Amino acid sequence: MKILFCGDIVGRTGRESIFANIPKLKKEHNIDFIIANVDNASGGFGINENNSKDFTEIGIDVLTGGDHIWDKKEMSHYITRDKRILRPLNFPKSSPGAGARIFTSINNKQVLVIHILGQVFIKENLNCPFESVDSILKNYKLGQNIDAIFVDFHAEASSEKMAMGKFLDGRVSAIIGSHTHIPTNDYHIMTQGTAYQTDAGMCGDYDSVIGMEKDVPLKNFLSKRRIGKMKPAKKEATFCASIIEIYDKTGLAKNINIVKIGGLLDNNH
Numbered sequence: 001m002k003i004l005f006c007g008d009i010v011g012r013t014g015r016e017s018i019f020a021n022i023p024k025l026k027k028e029h030n031i032d033f034i035i036a037n038v039d040n041a042s043g044g045f046g047i048n049e050n051n052s053k054d055f056t057e058i059g060i061d062v063l064t065g066g067d068h069i070w071d072k073k074e075m076s077h078y079i080t081r082d083k084r085i086l087r088p089l090n091f092p093k094s095s096p097g098a099g100a101r102i103f104t105s106i107n108n109k110q111v112l113v114i115h116i117l118g119q120v121f122i123k124e125n126l127n128c129p130f131e132s133v134d135s136i137l138k139n140y141k142l143g144q145n146i147d148a149i150f151v152d153f154h155a156e157a158s159s160e161k162m163a164m165g166k167f168l169d170g171r172v173s174a175i176i177g178s179h180t181h182i183p184t185n186d187y188h189i190m191t192q193g194t195a196y197q198t199d200a201g202m203c204g205d206y207d208s209v210i211g212m213e214k215d216v217p218l219k220n221f222l223s224k225r226r227i228g229k230m231k232p233a234k235k236e237a238t239f240c241a242s243i244i245e246i247y248d249k250t251g252l253a254k255n256i257n258i259v260k261i262g263g264l265l266d267n268n269h
Helices: 011-028 049-057 075-081 129-137 158-168 215-223
Strands: 002-006 033-037 062-064 100-104 110-117 148-154 174-178 195-197 239-246 253-261
Touching (some): 002 011, 011 033, 011 239, 110 129, 158 174, 174 239, 195 239
Parallel strands (some): 148 174
Antiparallel strands (some): 002 239, 239 253
16 A cells, blocks of 8 residues: 655645645655644644535545644644644543554555654653553554554654654654654665655755744844744745555555655655
């Protein structure tokens, strides 16, 4: 089977890149299952109900969040109604929603999607992501009682992401990083058969500071204080995503490739 993972969607231009590219990629690459990180999809901060519905209506199977999952007040309630949205697993158990669920792909495969948030340089003081994901994986084994396991690790530090990759190698089909909005060139199959990439990048305008209009972040860095409100950049987005092909029998990764369409980082530039 083939899984498409779309990097952090940032603002309107990021959403437009999703609507423009998902249908054709699904057809061109025979995609069976689609996951998208939506932590910055609505106004650059969080995800709202309307945008969530728009994404699932075009065929995205799972929406993952991150440190901005609660930025839109409505999400605390909506996440309990729409099971396709995941918040980080390592929030307290009392938090609304879930951080891991099993979904059925269009080719009738059972896919366990796990979403976790890092601890290094992250303001939320959450439970240990390593212990959290381990507690879930004790119940599932690839090729036996689950067809595929995908992990979205929303984290700041590349070292933490790489460590998680080594921790999960051979136990999950793929672990792809999100959050830093920069696509990394280290996509590969690890020694025990798990597909890995430190960060899928973002679906957003790269003529920006991680998807935001340049002026305010620059003023903040230069003045050493917060000046103004950050807003998503509005020029053409680059659609950044990863495509992972998985062996049906073992649930491990056969290959991983990346996609960059449109905007400054277009593969054709």
